[in-house]
Amino acid sequence: MIAENLKIIQTQIQSACTCSGRDPNEVTLIAVSKTKPVSALREAYEAGVRDFGENKVQELIEKIPQLPDDIRWHMIGHLQRNKVKYIIGKVALIHSVDSLRLAEEISRESVRQGVDTDILIEINVAEEESKFGVSLRETPDLIKKIAGLPGINVKGLMTVAPYTAVSEKNRPYFVKMRELSVDIERKNIDNISMNILSMGMTGDFSVAVEEGATCVRVGTGIFGERDYTNQQPVR
Numbered sequence: 001m002i003a004e005n006l007k008i009i010q011t012q013i014q015s016a017c018t019c020s021g022r023d024p025n026e027v028t029l030i031a032v033s034k035t036k037p038v039s040a041l042r043e044a045y046e047a048g049v050r051d052f053g054e055n056k057v058q059e060l061i062e063k064i065p066q067l068p069d070d071i072r073w074h075m076i077g078h079l080q081r082n083k084v085k086y087i088i089g090k091v092a093l094i095h096s097v098d099s100l101r102l103a104e105e106i107s108r109e110s111v112r113q114g115v116d117t118d119i120l121i122e123i124n125v126a127e128e129e130s131k132f133g134v135s136l137r138e139t140p141d142l143i144k145k146i147a148g149l150p151g152i153n154v155k156g157l158m159t160v161a162p163y164t165a166v167s168e169k170n171r172p173y174f175v176k177m178r179e180l181s182v183d184i185e186r187k188n189i190d191n192i193s194m195n196i197l198s199m200g201m202t203g204d205f206s207v208a209v210e211e212g213a214t215c216v217r218v219g220t221g222i223f224g225e226r227d228y229t230n231q232q233p234v235r
């Protein structure tokens with residue numbers, strides 16, 4: 001089931017690339033495996049997935065030692081400062097940095113462990129009250145401040161677009177994200193690159209790819225619906 005779902009998603013990414021004249025190799029599919037058992041991740045791994053996304057520190061650090069070493073783990077959920085120390089050196093990319101204080105903690109812990117940590121800035125592109133993320137307006141200033149911190153590299157931007165049954169409705173938000181990323185890139189700030197644009201989920205990843213996403217984060221489309229009522233054990 002998972003292998004078939006992956007094929008479908010990959011085909012859809014390819015058509016979105018064809019539509020917009022992009023190279024499919026520029027787009028990384030991140031399999032969002034939160035709440036799913038290790039057996040499901042293994043199945044995705046066997047089908048070729050090497051990028052997995054999790055949104056909870058506890059779940060992430062329980063899963064990592066149970067799966068092969070060549071997996072790139074992505075922290076995509078809200079990150080509390082007191083939990084930063086558990087994931088530094090273990091994740092390939094933290095997608096959800098939305099404050100200077102969090103960036104400072106990541107910097108401090110990375111320096112302590114002698115590693116560099118790649119991060120994205122999470123943008124609340126639709127300015128939804130319920131969502132984490134920095135506003136478009138505040139982003140350039142935050143990025144300038146983070147640029148001066150040791151042990152941390154800003155690689156781009158991330159957003160969780162509004163929930164909608166009509167993916168076209170999110171196109172203007174994806175366009176805004178790309179424009180912001182281009183604006184920041186033009187400022188040529190030391191330590192800052194805008195190579196990654198992490199946007200698009202099961203409901204809207206095709207539109208996101210058409211508008212320039214380089215990472216799409218797909219959970220339900222690969223693993224099926226998540227069951228939160230009866231939390232499955234991680235093992």
Ligand SMILES: *Cc1c(COP(=O)(O)O)cnc(C)c1O
Nearest residue numbers: 032055076201202217218219220
């Ligand atoms: C859960 C989650 C996803 C995946 O959502 P689906 O709709 O299941 O594809 C993507 N990004 C973030 C930040 C998430 O928390």
